[in-house]
Amino acid sequence: MTSLLFLIPIALFLGLLALAGFFWSLRNGQYEDMDGSATRFLHDDDRPLPAAPSAR
Amino acid sequence: MSALLLHDAEAAPATCKHCGQPVAAGGDAFCCAGCSGAYALIHELGLDSYYARRDADAGPVTSEAALALDLTDQVETGEDGVHCLRLRVDGLTCGACVWLIEAALARRPGVVEGRVNLTSRRLTLRWRGPAEAAGALAGVVQRLGYRLAQMDATGDKDPARAAEKELLLCMAVAGFAAMNIMLLSVSVWSGHAQGMGWATRDFMHWLSALIALPTVAYCGRPFFRSARAALRAGGTNMDVPISLGVTLASGISLWETVNSGPHAYFDGAVMLLFFLLIGRYLDSRARGRARSAAEHLLALGRAPVTVLGEDGVAHVVAPASVKPGATVLVAAGERVGIDGTVTNGASDLDASVVTGETRPQPVAPGAAVFAGMVNLTSPLRIAVTASGQGTLLAEMVRLMEASEQGRARFVALADRVARRYTPVVHTLALGTFLAWVFGAGLAWQPALLIAVAVLIITCPCALALAVPAVQVVASGRLMQGGVLLKSATALERLAAVDTVVFDKTGTLTLGRPELIPDARRSAEDLAFAATLARNSRHPLSRALDRAAGPGMPAAGVRELPGRGLELDTAEGTVRLGSRSFCxxxxxxxxxxxxxxxxxxxxxxxxxxxxxxxxxxxxxxAETVAGLAARGCRVELLSGDRAEVVEDLARRLGIAVWRAGVDPAGKCARLAELRAEGRRVLMVGDGLNDAPALSAADVSASPATATDIAQTSADAVFQGDRLAPVLELIDTARGAGRLVRQNLLFSLLYNLCAVPLAMLGHVTPLLAAVAMSSSSLVVMANALRLSRGRP
Incomplete structure (x- = not known):
């Protein structure tokens, strides 16, 4: 049972890491344009796209 | 060489190379100068692969002549000298459009970033250099064939968007917490069966409390806020039992944990929040999308107006920034953007949007004109009248405010249920507690635990999801059909509709002239007249062109404003125009x-x-018949002349019609119908319909309607067809059925579970299973609406 003492905190930490990742992506505007992002990569080949969006 | 030419002629597409619309055989490769220009620009920039990249079935790119925009006050300049401009873009069909615009802008000097958001249809432009480059950059996009419009002042700081983001964050936190607590709870539950030691169990409970308490405090805020507002207003809503249930469950679980008790409801409390937040978020997103789409339509409809400055130079500005007293130029064929008085020029105006009258109205200096009228024949100068009381718009707003009060009394079904449900549940819980303490002689702590179990089991999880789940699916289905539902309670009000009142011009009709077929006229006459008409933008000329189909314009045609078109041929002068002109x-x-x-x-x-x-x-006609088949009475209320209205009513099979009705008359008729106990859906598009739209139980307007009509309508439908009205009623009725089923199911579930809880047989495991299964059933039932007819 003592294994729980470190396994559960590890599990929680990993979960929190994922949550923090989600928060970051939301703040970063990753969900602003779901339709555009779905097709954007198709056109992203030989010709360079405009400069990446500046971080806000 | 001749073979090559032949080959070329064969290969010449029968459709426009840019927009894909049919063009005259043997003519140009383009349907119009706009398309030709856009094609040339794309080619010049070396972006030809756009044509290979775009969807084959994407709609045609619009090629309407671009209107100049007044962008100077929209540009924001950052500290680093980078200018920023946000614009709405219309005509985006797929990712290729995004790529085309971005790639074309990237080739302009100084552009730091040009990024198109396909979802919100917005373009963000950043560039270095002079701020005046805004117009040139916007011009690039316009020449590609996309329409641009200014953003509203609110921009990104929209309160609805901020609320939606908060809900999403709350949902993510609640989801994370619910899953982790459930992980711990499952071990506690299996521990009950296999004899887990009390120390391990308490450890699990403490860990759960550590996750649950901050989560409840953070994710419960939207519910606590709403419940507090309802209580302060002296009423109650669904959020009151939710807040009470969640708070009590967390509190009593903490008490249990401190005292090393066997049962804790942390999982139930957090899962409840998670499910409810899913419902809230979906609901807000569906409504937010419909609202932003409606705003998008409105912004694009607001064409800039040409103001004549004191120095005699014409400026193009947004209608909102025109000051009273300014002189505005309105060209022939242009829509009047402001209210005012004619100071110079004489013309005919199409006032159908304002009065419902289809016959053009002659105007001379001194005549009052209103935003929305179309100037048909010759240019006008208009002095902008002072805004405020006394204008037509102010009169309409006054009528609307008066009529809207009737609608405000409508209470959503869910709130009506909550109003009855909440006191019952709270009495039950209190009764259970008292019965166990005084009736069965139980100590107060276990009795309170049982009472809390009653509250958790009856927490209206399914009840609170019953309505939003259906609403989300219904508005999604309507949006696919081109109908934007703006009001949250519109579906419920629509489901009860038994009378549909239509406006005539622009609603039952398209609001633009079409050629009447005439047997006495030969096809050759029409084709010849169309070659002249293609040189003009006058509505009648364009109607002729539409009727004749694609073809070549004649060369050397002169347009005489107010009279017609003239062409010198070998035989003499050919004229196309008014009766006296010919x-x-x-x-x-x-x-x-x-x-x-x-x-x-x-x-x-x-x-x-x-x-x-x-x-x-x-x-x-089909729509009117379809409405009758659905048991709706159809009426026609128009401001137009009796003979025109009667003719249309007869052709469409509408028995009840009234002609020459003014806005107040329309409101009066609607009040009359409502006094008879009828539930009225008003469909209208004009300025004169706006008061009636807000006086009806529920209202809809086509996307071509005036600003004020679209703003007061509950639903806006796009396209040239009227069928969305039927779809609206069908979906609303289907949704109403499903909501009632869902509510019935939730009540039934409570009826079964409450006695168990009152007897003290409900454990946290049972509560969790009952809660999630009832929520899933309700959600699954709502999804049935998306598959064909419910």
């Missing part, structure tokens, strides 16, 4: 003298008459 004195007009008309006079031949009428929408 020298027709007394011709047989076939009995109707009211219609719009054009005459074609050629030397040595009898003049030919082209009559036009505002044609009914293609499926208007």
């Amino acid at each position: 020298g027709v004195v007394d011709a047989d007009t076939g009995g109707d003298s009211t219609a719009l008309e054009l005459w074609l006079s050629r030397p040595g031949r009898a003049p030919v008459r082209f009559a036009f009428a505002d044609a009914a929408r293609r499926d208007a």
